[in-house]
Amino acid sequence: MAEAMDDWAGLHAPAERIRTAKLVNPDPDFLPFLIWEYGLGELTPYVPNLYSLVNEGVRWQRLRGTHRAVAIALGWLAHSAEIREALSHRRFWNSFQLYLDHLPEADAPDLERIENVAALSVPLRSKFRRGVQGYDIPALIGDRSRLDGALLDTDSGVALRADALAPRWSFGRLHEIDHLYSEADGTALDHWLDPVEEGAPLTWADAQMSWSQANFSWVSSAVSARAASLAGFFAGKRLHLALKDVAGEIIGYRLCRAVQVVTQTAGGIYRALGSRFLPATGGTLVYVEAMTAAGDGAGRHVASVALVADAVLADDVPPGRLWLEPQEVSAATFFAETPLAIDLRRTVRERVKIIVRF
Helix, strand or coil: CCCCCCCHHHHHHHHHHHHHCCCCCCCHHHHHHHHHHHCCHHHCCCCCCHHHHHHHHHHHHHHCCCHHHHHHHHHHCCCCEEEEECCCCCCCCCEEEEEECCCCCCCCCHHHHHHHHHHHHCCCCCEEEEEEEECCCCCCCCCCCCCCCCHHHCCCCEECCCCCCCCEEEEEEEEEEEEECCHHHHHHHCCCCCCCCCCCCCCHHHHCCCHHHCCCCCCCCHHHHHHHHHHHCCCCCCEEEEEECCCCCEEEEEECCEEEEEEECCCCCEEECCEEEEECCCCCEEEEEEECCCCCCCCCEEEEEEEEEEEEECCCCCCCCCEECHHHEEEEEEEEEEEEEEECCCCEEEEEEEEEEC
């Protein structure tokens, strides 16, 4: 009778399942009820993986109001960040910034998620003020001086909402290009010397230069002399960086912030491609750098970039304008075009460094 009426063999597995239902791989249909029970409903719009939310949500609740809670919440979004709080004597002493470990993939919805999970993880009095990755220009504290309230009195970054309390986002990306000056480049610029062999003579007629332009020593090799002659052409040149889409159409032009004839040296002021470069008379390389402003060409996809010399601006376009729309340039000479894939975003400044070799 005891053996015939023993139901434990059939009830053992369901009983164990009931005991561990919330703890070991709960069914997807069960997750909303667990989130309600744990009080995590306010996080669900911003955390896509509900399993991660359930597994770590209780711990997050216990640590809420601390830096560790922020770390857990950002981990749900595959991010980590250094928290920097404002100085205690500042007006917004209760604000903080997040220095992210890597650039979010997109402005929307990634930035909204970061903003809200961070705000829900800190004490109620704390305000998330700014997110930073790759580009950080902090404010210059000029209190009680003539600089107070000037453009230098604010941090870099842009807000995605008109709300005065909306956080600012300051992001930057670096793109480095090693370009070998080609005959096509020289033909476009009408400045080309045929390659020479090491040790071969290079005459003044070959170099197409006058005595006043002679900036390399008599003992320089023909290869170095040729490179110095070609590089010297760019001294004082005004260049733009053209951004093109997949169809080859111009997205816009950005004025280059640096065009320098340089030489590679350990103590150089410019850094690119893992090396340092120093401006030098008679240098054999050219360093070019351009940086877009946040919002330049936002929403467009760049497929290639090219350097532009002798840009002729349309009428009524100020010569010092940094970003130019395609219709604002009536004529230009393109050279050193290089494939480069960039998704232009409102919050990201794209920094392009080009080393031109000869």
